[in-house]
Amino acid sequence: MKIESLAIPEVKLIIPPKFGDARGFFSETWSASKLKAQGFDETFVQDNQSFSAAKGTIRGLHCQVAPSVQGKLVRVIRGAIWDVAVDIRKGSPTYGKWVAAELSAENWAQLWIPGGFLHGFCTIAPDTEVIYKVTADYDKAAERAVIWNDPDLALPWPVAPGEELLSDKDKIAPRLATCESWFTYP
Numbered sequence: 448m449k450i451e452s453l454a455i456p457e458v459k460l461i462i463p464p465k466f467g468d469a470r471g472f473f474s475e476t477w478s479a480s481k482l483k484a485q486g487f488d489e490t491f492v493q494d495n496q497s498f499s500a501a502k503g504t505i506r507g508l509h510c511q512v513a514p515s516v517q518g519k520l521v522r523v524i525r526g527a528i529w530d531v532a533v534d535i536r537k538g539s540p541t542y543g544k545w546v547a548a549e550l551s552a553e554n555w556a557q558l559w560i561p562g563g564f565l566h567g568f569c570t571i572a573p574d575t576e577v578i579y580k581v582t583a584d585y586d587k588a589a590e591r592a593v594i595w596n597d598p599d600l601a602l603p604w605p606v607a608p609g610e611e612l613l614s615d616k617d618k619i620a621p622r623l624a625t626c627e628s629w630f631t632y633p
């Protein structure tokens with residue numbers, strides 16, 4: 448498994464091998480032992496899957512706080528997303544900074560977003576299917592959100608203004624500056 452750190456090194460791009468032949472392909476999309484051998488040792492407790500019919504669907508910016516802080520290992524099995532992680536660990540040298548990657552069924556790339564980061568994505572193809580492993584159970588009481596178009600973050604979402612599709616919840620999320628510090632660094 449190829450693992451590379453992004454500009455915020457805690458966020459990792461992971462590309463598993465894909466073995467193609469005349470029938471199609473086989474891929475070991477996650478291996479605890481192979482990742483541990485490369486220093487990636489996380490325990491996942493839940494698998495999630497979301498389907499977004501429209502290109503320009505934005506889900507995020509979300510996280511869970513203690514006692515249910517979630518790390519997420521995200522991949523795309525159909526379509527494509529622009530996947531973004533924002534460092535919101537108070538005291539972090541990269542606080543308020545973000546990194547992003549295109550994840551697609553084509554490039555087979557996965558993104559590891561550790562706890563302490565907001566996560567969100569924008570679909571860049573219709574009928575996009577996202578699958579991700581998380582390191583803590585869903586805990587509605589621990590869910591937090593920051594508005595997708597926070598001017599302090601100025602995320603370059605790959606969708607024309609006004610064409611984004613969001614949940615009602617995501618449309619009314621607060622700005623990062625108005626949120627108490629949910630995470631501290633290190």
Ligand SMILES: Cc1cn([C@H]2C[C@H](O)[C@@H](COP(=O)(O)OP(=O)(O)O[C@H]3O[C@H](C)C(=O)[C@H](O)[C@H]3O)O2)c(=O)[nH]c1=O
Pocket residue numbers: 495497506507509510519566567568584585614
């Ligand atoms: C996240 C989650 C949701 N739900 C239920 C709660 C709602 O009734 C329904 C839809 O939830 P929501 O609108 O929060 O789904 P997304 O907007 O895709 O949220 C996710 O989007 C971003 C990209 C994330 O990183 C998180 O995993 C998650 O927040 O599924 C569950 O039952 N379990 C869960 O783990």
